[in-house]
Amino acid sequence: MSDVTTMRAISQDVLGGPEVLREVRLERPAPRPNEVLVRVRAAGVNPTDWKHRENGGFLGEPPFVLGWDVSGTVEAVGVGVADFRPGDDVFGMLAYPFGHGSHAEYVSAPARWFVPKPAGIDHVQAGALPLVSLTAWQALVERAGLREGQRVLIHAAAGGVGHVAVQIAKARGAHVIGTASAGKHEFLRSLGADETVDYRETDFAEAVKDVDVVLDTLGGETSVRSLGVLRPGGVVVSILPVGSDDFPREAERLGMRAVRMLVDADRQGMREIAALVESGRLRASVERTFPLAEASEAHRAGETGRTTGKLVLVAD
Known part of the structure; x- marks a missing residue:
């Protein structure tokens, strides 16, 4: 269990294969004005994650924490946040590429990157969808x-x-x-x-x-x-x-x-996605989930190229 000042996260010190990923303790972020602190419950793993892990991509040299998908619960809100309060379940995508960091227990990000999680799906489903x-x-x-x-x-x-x-x-x-x-x-x-x-x-x-x-x-x-x-x-x-x-x-x-094109964070787009989910016209197919500590195994599974649908890390 993490204390109130630190959190578990998946980081890397060098570029390379899945074995470079390791669980570390980092300082738990605090929300700045117009930001929310989200307790990450689930976060998808995408091809862009293992590509950045291996060659740095847009992010350059490590250390860094990968992950752009988020589904979780608002833990705290920064000054000026009017749409959410602690306890709200939300999902969204961190800005691509430089908003990365969801493969951790907590993430702090602009409130406008998130929308309410549809009540009809769980965090695993929601965490698979944004990117x-x-x-x-x-x-x-x-x-x-x-x-x-x-x-x-x-x-x-x-x-x-x-x-x-x-x-x-x-x-x-x-x-x-x-x-x-x-x-x-x-x-x-x-x-x-x-x-x-x-x-x-x-x-x-x-x-x-x-x-x-x-x-x-x-x-x-x-x-x-x-x-x-x-x-x-x-x-x-x-x-x-x-x-x-x-x-x-x-x-x-x-x-x-x-x-x-490159994808980017977009509240209106997330609202459209949420509406499709709520109407029953969109659902993520999740082939497998992994505990946060087994992120390297998720990367290995993804890199086979044989995945149907999504792989998801579960941070609980």
Whole structure:
């Protein structure tokens, strides 16, 4: 048990494999004006976590505490916070990339990054949702303007972002095509996917045509080749923000749109996500949970690339 001045957290002193992660004691943060101190109950583990663990990414050299998803209980509020009070259950995403730090017992962050946790889901479900849901929402709705009746192709549709994107696209009234290995097709159909493509056996660029929107979660050549399945005026939104100039150049040549983006914290987006959860149209599939102290095992599981849905750390 932690005392009132310290907390458990998962940190690292060097870049490397899952073995560099270790449980440490850090000073427990205090909320500044317009911030809330949240007792973290659950926090998702995402590919960006193990990529930063291994190569530093946007964060540079350690030490640092990873994690952007948060579901928990407000412990204290800073001066000026009007929307929450101690005891409120909330969920949200810390600002990407520099708001990291949710793989710990507590996190202090701006109140506007959080919304009330829907009563119908537990903290594990809520902790799995923020980063992947905001990514999918911002890509499909804000960047692509996905509308009812449009056709959307979602790459890696059974993964963290993908399986949420399928549900958001269906909620928008779209016709959804998802790529995944054959063993995950039944899962995709249970989420509402209208068509499935086994990427191991079938070239999506040959099998899929006349798409309005492609959500590219893979990057590289997938971004460029996805342009070829679009209808005139269509758009490929890649959640991998860097890569070859071939992607925008080919889009311009074909008269299509190419968009690269990073997710960011957004209260209005979280409200939309919460509303979808409350209406029963969105739910995270959680393959496995891990105690906070076993963060390294969660990273190992995630890096296999075989996860369906999400992995979640539980801090209780």
